[in-house]
Amino acid sequence: LPHRTLRDLATKHGDFMHLQLGQVSTVVVSSPEMAKEIMKTHDIVFANRPFLVVAKMTTYECTDIVFAPYGTYWRNLRKICTSELLSAARVASFRSIREEEVLNLVETIKSNEGLAVNLTEKHRVEKIHGETDRIVGNILNDHKESRAKGRSEDEDKEDLVDLLLRVQEDGEFPLTDNNIKAILFDVFSAGSETSATAVEWAMSEMIKNPRVMTKAQAEVRQVFEGKGNVDETGVHQLKYLKCVIKETLRLHPVIPLLIPRESSKNCVVNGFEIPAKTRVIVNAWAIGRDPNYWVEPEKFEPERFVNSSVDFMGTNFEFIPFGAGRRICPGILFALPNVELPLAQLLFHFDWKLPGE
Numbered sequence: 280l281p282h283r284t285l286r287d288l289a290t291k292h293g294d295f296m297h298l299q300l301g302q303v304s305t306v307v308v309s310s311p312e313m314a315k316e317i318m319k320t321h322d323i324v325f326a327n328r329p330f331l332v333v334a335k336m337t338t339y340e341c342t343d344i345v346f347a348p349y350g351t352y353w354r355n356l357r358k359i360c361t362s363e364l365l366s367a368a369r370v371a372s373f374r375s376i377r378e379e380e381v382l383n384l385v386e387t388i389k390s391n392e393g394l395a396v397n398l399t400e401k402h403r404v405e406k407i408h409g410e411t412d413r414i415v416g417n418i419l420n421d422h423k424e425s426r427a428k429g430r431s432e433d434e435d436k437e438d439l440v441d442l443l444l445r446v447q448e449d450g451e452f453p454l455t456d457n458n459i460k461a462i463l464f465d466v467f468s469a470g471s472e473t474s475a476t477a478v479e480w481a482m483s484e485m486i487k488n489p490r491v492m493t494k495a496q497a498e499v500r501q502v503f504e505g506k507g508n509v510d511e512t513g514v515h516q517l518k519y520l521k522c523v524i525k526e527t528l529r530l531h532p533v534i535p536l537l538i539p540r541e542s543s544k545n546c547v548v549n550g551f552e553i554p555a556k557t558r559v560i561v562n563a564w565a566i567g568r569d570p571n572y573w574v575e576p577e578k579f580e581p582e583r584f585v586n587s588s589v590d591f592m593g594t595n596f597e598f599i600p601f602g603a604g605r606r607i608c609p610g611i612l613f614a615l616p617n618v619e620l621p622l623a624q625l626l627f628h629f630d631w632k633l634p635g636e
């Protein structure tokens with residue numbers, strides 16, 4: 280796996296390492312100090328994304344948030360999404376949808392249906408993009424039709440698509456249909472698989488560490504005992520489960536090499552001249568296991584986060600599963616309940632162990 284190979288190379292060549300990858304001059308960053316140099320001290324220089332052919336094909340010419348070049352267009356999109364979709368108030372308003380979804384999950388497991396997931400199936404990028412384009416296109420057209428019939432005029436009932444269509448109509452800034460589809464693609468792709476992967480890693484670590492599983496399960500069952508079910512009202516009381524999630528993201532950051540950045544001009548970092556258009560890869564996986572920062576780094580021990588102020592909001596550079604700086608993941612508040620709630624449900628309703636134990 281690239282993050283493991285790059286960590287091994289960094290152990291030999293250092294935490295600020297140059298790699299010539301074909302034509303692409305790349306710097307690999309593997310320590311909290313160097314991550315801070317890139318994502319704080321020189322963040323504005325490295326706030327660009329490199330041009331990637333696959334990204335161009337899947338994100339409507341890089342007009343989504345993830346791959347948009349740093350500038351006014353990216354800033355406008357990010358502002359709309361953080362205030363209208365990813366804010367604490369909006370996230371809270373989706374509570375009932377999440378609760379319904381996790382109940383479906385529990386029912387599915389109980390009836391033993393639909394659990395066969397083919398993880399190895401590979402599609403060609405174009406085929407996937409064609410399919411995604413059809414789905415987001417349908418969503419867009421449905422919303423256009425409803426608006427034409429005058430159903431979404433009430434601003435309180437607006438969802439993200441209505442909002443983007445309104446921005447398009449008002450001409451606040453130019454936004455094409457493809458731009459809107461690109462944003463929807465981001466929300467689906469960045470928002471679903473990431474949280475699901477975090478849930479899988481947390482379950483897998485707990486199953487391997489029955490002590491942790493028992494403790495987390497006792498907490499969930501104690502908080503929701505009288506209710507017979509898990510809902511979001513008590514989730515904030517699940518202090519240990521939150522530590523389990525942090526520890527999971529430390530050892531298994533869902534995007535281990537973050538999303539690459541690129542320098543927009545020449546700059547000196549760590550005493551080295553870094554020319555414009557240098558690609559930077561931050562190995563968040565290696566950083567979360569840096570023995571200079573973590574005691575027994577390979578051990579899964581959620582207790583290390585009890586009474587610790589270390590958080591993943593982008594200020595503790597030894598723990599950056601969501602990145603940091605201007606390009607930090609804007610979906611953290613959206614993601615957390617999508618990880619906490621399913622985990623709480625899985626622990627509340629079922630006992631888990633490895634086959635044969």
Ligand code: HEM
Binds near residue numbers: 365470477604607613
């Ligand atoms: C456990 C869940 C998630 C993880 C681990 C995660 C992680 C990340 C990481 C590492 C980045 C790159 C940060 C950087 O370049 O410094 C990122 C960017 C991004 N994430 Fe997330 N993410 C998660 C969930 C979400 C959700 C739920 C959404 C939206 C609904 C979202 C939307 C985005 C977007 C739009 C960007 C691009 C930001 C930009 O380039 O300005 N993410 N995420």
